[in-house]
Amino acid sequence: MxxxxxxxxxxxxxxxxxxxxxxxxxxxxxxxxxxxxxxxxxxxxxxxxxxxxxxxxxxxxxxxxxxxxxxxxxxxxxxxxxxxxxxxxxxxxxxxxxxxxxxxxxxxxxxxxxxxxxxxxxxxxxxxxxxxxxxxSAGSLMTTEFISVSPTATIDEVMEQLRQEGMGAETIYYIYVVDQSNKLIGVVSLREIISAPLQLTIDQVMKEQVVTVFPTMDQERVSKVIKDYNLLAVPVVSEDEQLVGIITVDDVLDVLDDEVSEDIGEFAAARGAVDLDVSSMVATKKRLPWLVLLLLIGMLTAGLIGTFEATLAEVALLAMFIPLIADMAGNTGTQSLAVVVRGLALNQFNRDTIIRLIKRETATGLMMGIVCGIIVSMIALFLSQGSPILGFIIGVSLFVTILFSTLSGTIIPLLIHKLKIDPVVASGPFITTINDIIGLFVYFSIATSLLHYF
Missing domain, CATH: 1.25.60.10 (MgtE N-terminal domain-like)
Structure with missing residues (x-):
């Protein structure tokens, strides 16, 4: 069969x-x-x-x-x-x-x-x-199984070398040219080897400008080099430009997969627990400390609501909109956070782009806040049977909350990155919790100040 x-x-x-x-x-x-x-x-x-x-x-x-x-x-x-x-x-x-x-x-x-x-x-x-x-590091990622040739070798000689050594090499799409001291001086692709006349020497067809990385370079930076230059492999050289290994694109894909899994874990405050193969006990140990920390921070929310107990007692309808304010704060902050974390991962930011990003997110927050504030004001007006004060409180509170959450989701990860800390650690649950507290504080502060108008 x-x-x-x-x-x-x-x-x-x-x-x-x-x-x-x-x-x-x-x-x-x-x-x-x-x-x-x-x-x-x-x-x-x-x-x-x-x-x-x-x-x-x-x-x-x-x-x-x-x-x-x-x-x-x-x-x-x-x-x-x-x-x-x-x-x-x-x-x-x-x-x-x-x-x-x-x-x-x-x-x-x-x-x-x-x-x-x-x-x-x-x-x-x-x-x-x-x-x-x-x-x-690049050194831990590289392999030493590559093809290197002399600049004086002919195309015919290199073809024969490929027949003998090709099966043992990690890749043969790039052939690296080294001098007598093993210093990398050029690179030639397999396509160029196949297309060139057999009598030519390698130094006549090779490219002298070679993109390289050092063994100590972080593997994420290596991934970016391969992506930016659209390479199938990148040579690893020592400080004196000795060719010590190569890193191939398939190894970089594994790195990107690992990094994405790690960032997802950080983003959800579940670092190390996103692997399906870990046990329940291991996953609990990874997640529980973060949840306990967030629980303690979240107690501020409970305390905040208790502080405005008199306001809630006076206008019970305010309690209906607490989940809406909290949810919108968390959702808006997470959206901005995702934009920043992606940009940092792709190394897209410099002084000018950061300023442009903050301006864009501020304008975005303003527009989203206005639209959502108007919508929720109309809903509150209907539920309160025509009370314009409640609609005003809910609308302004949501506007301020969305604006603040957009800016916090943008600025906090940038500041943490500036402190040389991985920004995804301050992501998801942390920004959500902070925005919840600020959003509810704004909500109840406005409601309390306008309470006498009800």
Whole structure:
């Protein structure tokens, strides 16, 4: 039975599982290895322990390595404990150096030391070099598996080098040109190599202006460099311009995915708890401190309402609009916050753009406040059976609240960023709570001052 006879992945998965159950090794290998590695990984993750053991027996270490690459780090650690020592070592040797480094950084030191001692000296030293760099830096993200050539090599010679070394490189779309001291002096693309006459030398076709990053550069900045210059890979050079590695766009996509998940966690005051694989206890530990802090801050709201108890007792209809004022304050602030956090993440701000942003958000807040204030004033006028004072109080309060919330959602993250603190920490729940307090204070202050007109 072939893939074109399968109606969907579920049916194909069932067929593969049936092959495992019936111990049809060749049938399983033929169908499973014909799949894309991503599909192999997804099907493998659905297997029981017994089925996984059969897969280890049916697939060679080199074949299993591609599947292993697609697993998350916590899944890799689980699977690695199920492998025979020799099989595991052979499989690791087939992985790109940066993937091995990521895996080694997640396992206990004594295990990584043992595995390094089982590798040949050159491989082990390469992994140790990559592990020596700080987490979240370009050095921790890079791989040392790239193609470098001499400027005097001919196109014909480079083509032959690609045939011999291409399978072991992370990417061959860029070929880096280095001098005798391994100093990066140029780059040439695979397209230019293929298109150039065979007798030309590399220095005749290479580009001397090369975009580079340093090993200590933060991985988010590396992501921006690759995005801004539309690169498939960026070379990593030391301070003396020695080529030490490259970072490919697929690794950058992983970084962006991790950063987005982290920012979402910060935005919701649930840092570290957005991963679906963490336990309830871990998620509780991550979220509870923030909730307790917000609970204490939120007590100010309760105290504020208690302070204006006499006003509420005098005009009970005011209580109806408390949720509306609070909700609009939080919603408006969060909208402005999202604009600022995105701009900071994309490094879009300088002095001029910040001033322009504040002016724009002020005008936006004014217009939104006027429109929403008029709408809610008309609603309050109807509910109060024609009392214009209540409509005026609600309308002005909402206008001031929206204006203030827009500005706070814009200015607070900019100030925190200026203090070298991640702005998403002061996001979502914090700005919402602050805006709630300010909005209700404005609301009750105006109502109290105009109480004698009711």
């Amino acid at each position: 072939k893939k074109d006879m399968m109606k969907n992945r579920e049916e194909y998965t069932y067929y593969l599982f049936l092959s495992l159950k019936n111990k049809q090794k060749e049938a399983f290998r033929e169908e499973f290895l014909d799949l894309h590695p991503t599909d192999q990984t997804e099907i493998f993750k659905q297997m029981s322990h017994e089925k996984r053991k059969a897969v280890y027996d049916y697939l060679r270490a080199k074949e299993f390595a591609e599947l292993f690459q697609g697993l998350a780090l916590h899944e890799q650690k689980q699977v690695f404990t199920e492998l025979e020592d020799q099989y595991a070592l052979e499989m690791l040797k087939q992985l790109p150096a940066d993937d091995i480094t990521d895996f080694f950084s997640e396992i206990p030191d004594h295990i990584s030391t043992y595995l390094l001692s089982s590798m040949n000296v050159e491989e082990a030293e390469n992994i140790k070099f990559l592990l020596s760099h700080q987490d979240d």
